Amino acid sequence: MPHLVELRNCRRDYDNGRIVALDDVSFTVARGDFIAITGPSGSGKSTLLDILCGLEEPSAGEVLYDGRPVRGRTAWARLRAARIGFVFQSFHLIPALTVAENIEIAMLWQGLPARGRASRVTELLDRLGLGDRRAQHPMQLSGGERQRVAVARALANRPELIVADEPTGSLDSRSGADIINLLEDLRRTAAITIVLVTHDRSIAERCARRVELVDGRIAFDSAREPVPEAHP
Ligand SMILES: Nc1ncnc2c1ncn2[C@@H]1O[C@H](COP(=O)(O)OP(=O)(O)O)[C@@H](O)[C@H]1O
Ligand SMILES: [Mg+2]
Helix, strand or coil, X not given: CCCXXXXXXXXXXXXXXXXXXXXXEEEEECCCCEEEEECCCCCCHHHHHHHHCCCCCCCEEEEEECCEECCCHHHHHHHHHHHEEEEEXXXXXXXXXXXXXXXXXXXXXXXXXXXXXXXXXXXXXXXXXXXXXXXXXXXXXXXXXXXXXXXXXXXXXXXXEEEEECCCCCCCHHHHHXXXXXXXXXXXXXXXXXXXXXXXXXXXXXXXXXXXXXXCEEEEEHHHCCCCCCCC
């Protein structure tokens, strides 16, 4: 089976090449991976994440999704809508909508009838322990609860991949750890692949695979660590 995502020699530069955000990076995401991308500010973490889901296109190199090269905004937009969920540092919930509506809105373009959407919302709220919050508005929730609503929204269309840029960056360490546990649980029970960016070492250590960027290059990848020689 092909890798879920593969970057081949991806470069991303700005300002006519004066700024190199990502420098000839080759990188694969396997199905079932739970990857933390770490690195100093400006090292290219967000750029790498955006390129692997097509929010940015590489200046050179190519991205394969499920074994096929993907090019162009339309192809990526279609692929994201069907197969990828997003979680952001600042939640991106709509303040005027209730918790249930914030989740349902993600399903409006899927052609699911209203009753199907409603039952999916209930299922997600129950699963994420938000059943008693459905009629509330984001302002009435704690940061950790808001991020759980955002995870529910990301799951609405049954994605195979969740990408998250600093999903715990606005949370205290306890709520941050809860979100990571929740993502790990989804990886295990719903076979969802997860790639997140974090600058928090304790968050990264909870992830099965850690990739560190320095100056737009991969300086470390725990999946590439040399395997110690077996002793007879
Ligand atoms: N749209 C842009 N225009 C110019 N420079 C950019 C743009 N986006 C990112 N960069 C630069 O690329 C580098 C990597 O950025 P980014 O991927 O956001 O880093 P990180 O997420 O690790 O903080 C930084 O030097 C940043 O200033
Ligand atoms: Mg960033």
